[in-house]
Ligand SMILES: Nc1nc2c(ncn2[C@@H]2O[C@H](COP(=O)(O)OP(=O)(O)OP(=O)(O)O)[C@@H](O)[C@H]2O)c(=O)[nH]1
């Protein structure tokens with residue numbers, strides 16, 4: 001049975017450094033959550049669970065189509081769904097100012113937790129939704145991943161690191177990859193660099209007459225320019241020359257050897273009690289969103305003027321076309337406003353409430369933090385089959 005214990009205040013936890021030894025660094029105390037209720041500020045309480053531990057988690061991140069789900073399937077066959085083909089959607093309806101905009105639609109829509117065993121260590125590897133060309137979805141994805149990280153932190157599941165996947169056949173590190181990487185580094189903070197594994201995928205696609213020449217050039221460019229701060233801070237770079245379980249396991253095993261880490265965003269949210277949009281990463285996401293809200297309102301104003309003009313001139317065809325465009329813009333604006341609200345949340349108390357609720361619901365108690373984690377996240381997290389089976393058999 002999971003029990004809640006009240007403990008006295010402990011100082012804030014800082015990110016752990018890379019361990020030089022080859023053994024797993026089990027240090028459950030480093031992410032032991034402190035829980036606080038609004039009525040108890042400024043005194044703090046610490047929450048702990050009478051369940052066996054420690055339990056480890058690793059997040060797999062990267063833009064849509066970078067191969068996150070495929071990577072996880074290398075560890076556990078068919079545990080998550082992989083995009084068959086990257087679909088695109090014609091966004092001309094919703095972008096009247098551009099003729100034809102093609103957007104990549106992400107395949108993975110929510111975080112999926114997959115339990116796997118590397119050597120003797122059981123670890124939960126998490127598939128996450130990726131950023132795509134639709135910048136309006138950045139805030140939603142960011143909020144989803146943050147909710148996930150908040151629950152992981154408060155439950156004392158040890159975060160071993162983040163695997164960042166990058167397609168080597170992308171000839172420019174721009175757009176969504178650049179945006180997402182900037183946000184990721186703000187989420188993690190400098191101290192977490194050793195816990196980030198930078199992995200290039202799709203090497204088959206750059207094979208040419210000169211072997212891997214083009215890929216190796218891009219790999220060097222990534223290290224020298226775009227990833228240099230992370231690499232200098234201790235992040236490792238890996239190449240998935242071929243898709244193999246051994247390679248995927250080696251990458252996960254490297255992170256498992258690191259000391260567990262508390263990310264900057266977790267400290268900002270839970271130690272400093274910040275609102276999501278006031279964290280370093282949140283500020284970045286929300287200022288980009290505010291710019292797009294501003295642009296959207298200008299577009300809406302222009303369309304309204306055009307609509308009035310078409311009505312004045314009794315041009316029915318033009319009026320109908322503009323009305324359609326206006327409706328699409330208004331729908332997108334409504335989504336932007338909902339995302340703005342999501343970013344204004346303060347996850348600390350909300351997360352604790354959800355944990356307590358899930359904990360109280362389960363008769364006989366939860367057998368592990370990961371089980372309780374799934375109970376807390378509910379529909380916000382899908383569970384891969386093997387994890388669900390483990391639950392049933394646990
Ligand atoms: N050639 C090659 N194809 C790959 C590799 N990894 C993934 N793919 C293919 O790329 C496509 C996208 O892969 P996914 O694993 O679904 O990518 P994802 O990052 O999970 O994408 P989202 O869920 O949309 O964010 C699929 O068709 C995969 O089969 C790789 O290393 N080499």
Ligand SMILES: [Mg+2]
Nearest residue numbers: 068069107108
């Ligand atoms: Mg996916």
